[in-house]
Amino acid sequence: MSDLRISGLTKSFDGHAVLHGIDLSVAAGTLLALLGPSGSGKTTLLRVLCGFERADGGTVEIDGRLVAGDGVHVRSEARRIGYVPQEGAVFPHLSVAQNIVFGLPRAQRRARHRVDELLELVGLPASYGDRPPQALSGGQQQRVALARALAPAPSLVMLDEPFSSLDTALRIETREAVTSALAAAGATAVLVTHDQSEALSLGHAVAVLSNGSLVQTDTPEALYRRPATPELATFIGDAVLLPGVVHGDRVQCEMGRLTLGRAAHAGLVDVMIRPEQIRFCSGTDIDQGHEATVDNLTFYGHDATVGLRLVNSASVVSARVAGHLSPRIGERVRVRVEGEVIAYSRVKE
Template structure:
């Protein structure tokens, strides 16, 4: 497999800019998740890398070979890119084995070249080889589609929302199997998705595309804990944004004085807190009074089994009243009942954005 290097990529349709100077490097053998909301330009970026669309400006290199520039455009069939679509797009009239070898030279197709090896690589039993695709589950079909994409030894694998049609339980299992198969094959891959949990759990890095621009590329934990903007914070997971005042590496807000990683911030800021950072304690078990600004009332509980989401109202006056409610995450079996008075505390550092 090979490095993918994108520099200054622009794409416009009828004068409307969809990609605006995208720079992205995917290292050999790594998986990068390209994450963004609908309309952000994800599909256009995928289609341009694959060669289905020609860039308006910029360059694309795969393994040191320029496949897209102002002077040249290598057609899709010559780019050696494996492509896995949302539905897998297997040929219903061909067996699993015939689907896997479809992109190989004729003599290798006849010999069912390495079919057993590819089935084993993607975690499917060898008995699947002669079955038609419709006899497999949705997750198994996606693994066959991955095997078909890997069989011609492509330079790069592009996965276009490959799990969106699967139900929740099958999706998690299939994600795990695909990540393992890509790692065993040493594949360089780009996963295009709008699903935050999918991107965070699969990508070695996550690249956030927003209105045609890449606004942050980082390891999943860094992206989640230290998003570069309010928009990224709210898009990647759930975020509580509170107004505050920053000075000397901390900020004062409705939930007390909180520690900031950036000691340079001064003045009014918006503070981003993840709901799971908010510790919820019984009021009786802590030294607090009616004037304690961190005393709250539980107004609603949404139960998910393993955890629960609490909607809370601060008893004392709040700077953020009318702007944002307080939401916290707690272990499901410890969720307090609606109407319970609790005390809130924030665990760990928080991120702030200057006005």
């Protein structure tokens, strides 16, 4: 296992800055999810870390060894980094076993070094070693690509959106196999993704990149519950934003007087509430909460998103409920907010 330290990293193409002073640390044995929309600089950062691109400024250290810095650019093959590309990129003219040992010294290739062990590690039978990769599903090919990346016992493993081309069921199955294999190998890994649920469910830590700058690096729970900005709140998941006024450790808004999850300056703010925090009142709390009319509903089966127009207000807020509890459009309901909320100071115009 190795740690990764990035300091002040910059990269430009044709005078256009793509990475702006990236500072990031990944502890040994950690799976970091690098999350961001298309064009945010995720793949460029990954390519600089792998040595495929030369950094313009800043430093990169792997386990205390400088691999990129002022006058330093260690070649990609000398960085001991395992790389899993988006499509897996297995070689069709080689067997599964030959794919796995492809990057090893000749003697180890001939001996099929650790092939059975690596296949077991990624959740595939040893008998698959003699198969052509075309006989495997897309998810199985991604596992072979991971086994190939792990074969040389790399310092780090970089995964560039490895699940994006798979259908939903196969994606979930492959995610579980890949993360289990990384954990069993004790690998330090960076997973590039634009999928918020993937980042939150897989990463031990999540770093969010936007327009070439790191916005926030935190645990998945802290990132979701306490995003640094309202823009990040809406990117990392669905969010309800309402105007409010802070008074001490409470904030007053159209959903009532709510408890703050972190300190905020007194005055005008935007209050961030997650849709799952908006609960329908029933039973003994039926007289509590705020009256609303069901304005719209999107049914997903296991759950539903409900648009609620607050009575005596022009605001429509979104709530998330279990599918079997979905109300009817036009129905009058009472709702309340459960748990703590976050407030962001409003920019003065």
